[in-house]
Amino acid sequence: MTIHVWDYLPEYEKERDDIHDAVDTVFRSGRLVLGESVRLFEAEYAAYHGIGHCTGVDNGTNAVKLGLQALGVGPGDEVITVSNTAAPTVLAIDGAGATAVFTDIRPDTYLMDTDQVAAAITPRTKALLPVHLYGQCVDMAPLRRLADEHGLAVLEDCAQAHGARRHGRLAGTFGDAAAFSFYPTKVLGAYGDGGAVITGSPAVDARLRRLRYYGMTDAYYVDETPGHNSRLDEVHAEILRRKLRRLDEYVAGRRAVARRYEEALSDLTGPGGLVLPAVAEGNDHVYYVYVVRHPRRDDIIEALRGHGISLNISYPWPVHTMTGFAHLEYAEGSLPVTEALAKEIFSLPMYPSLPRETQEKVISALREVLTGW
Template structure:
């Protein structure tokens, strides 16, 4: 039986009655768009983060885009971010008309190298967009100081960091606004698509609510442009409400799997060999993905697939600045050396809460066998 890097069917089998009850509740409610389920989820997701305001939107990409627009970011502006991220982060910046400006990442944890950010600030810089990648947080203190000094906004990309903490603070509570994705693979995932923006700022929240609804507050009357049709679906919102009550359990299960991987693979690690995820000081990792490194990554992945029917993923094989779709940015290869080196070595082991111990053992044993034949 094929082992995939992610699968939801075992989780669905366990939670099926609750998920279907959520669907039935919405269908019987008489309100299918921006009803009680969206309002309830917004309130509960904000409360989980001890913040006053949340706006549900249709996906994580638009969460980033609309958060930037709500912060006043648009054509002619620059937004500092990283290239070692899922492309939607940069698609969203590009979609506002602003220009993404990349800084490199740290080799040890793949996160934004905050020591490089201030040098990237120009008179056109209006925001910093740190990506809390793979399940742990960027070091936010330096970014907060830089933002204060230069009058910049900070929009956190929390698509991969639901429930992650840094120095006790939850991802999404440290900047001006925070964008979340609820794509099915996420730590808190819907049964379709969805997103949200958290903020403590009343003006940002008001702008978000207009932006997601054509620029309207009252029906048929546009208050501002641009406006979008970016509303969180009622069914997905109700499912997310149910799953939010289990978020801490999902995180605990992910951490347990990460511990088993670390224990089962530790003796195969070292320079020029396998490298496991590093947790930065002050961080509480939630392991959205379990990203490892090996200099012969492609051969490892091929052998695992051919010999053991284990199908893995790379997050991400192409840094954004190397993609043809972003050639207009004019960022040269070699300008982000750590990002580019990591892209040739990283790959993800299976990671989801319902991954059974027998499946975990299969992955550990198979990877041990493949790596020992390569040494």
């Protein structure tokens, strides 16, 4: 049987009764759209972050898009972000009518190089969009200073950072708003698509609620455009309510898997060898994915396929190199760290219910490949 980087079935077997009860609770409620489960999840997710407001939406892409729109970003504006991210981050900027402007990333953590942001600001810049990638936080202090100095909005992309902290503070609580994805693979994942935006601003939250519901405050009357049909589903909300209570447990499980990798593979690091994840000072990493690096990445992936192990690359193509984003006019070589990284990174299996024996098979196969060269 092939070993994959993610598998929900072990977790489902453990939580099956609770998941079934969640579905039954919704089906028996008499309300299938924007009912009690969404309302309660929004309140509980906001409370988890110690923040005032949460609006549930249909997916993480629209969480970013609606978050930008609720912060006043629109056509003609620029949003500074990174190219080393999932394409939906930039698709959401496009969807809001704005233009993505990229900075390069740090070569150790693979996160936004905040030292480059000031030079990227122009009179058209409206927002900063840091991506808390792979499970740890961008250094938010310099971004907050720049935003305050230039009158910019800050929207955090927290799709990969549920429960991550920087100097004890949760991801999503540094900016004016923060977007989350609850895609099944996430640290906090639904059984389908889902997303949310949290904010401390009542005005931003009120606009988010209109935007997700056709631009309406009351049924049948559109207050503003563009409106969307972007509601979080009741079933997913109820499942997320149950799983939110176990979020810290999921994070602890991921950290345990990461520790086992580090203990077993650290002797394979060094010049020209395997590069394990670096955790920035002050960060509490939640290891959404366990991204390693090696100059012979493609050979390793092919060799491990022969052992029945299917690995993943997050991400093989930087956004600025994709033909779908040619309109952004970034030439090859314009983001050298991002481009070099994309040729060498790959992800090892990572999820909290990863069986120890499965992880040991991956470690053994990887060691066999690397020590055999």
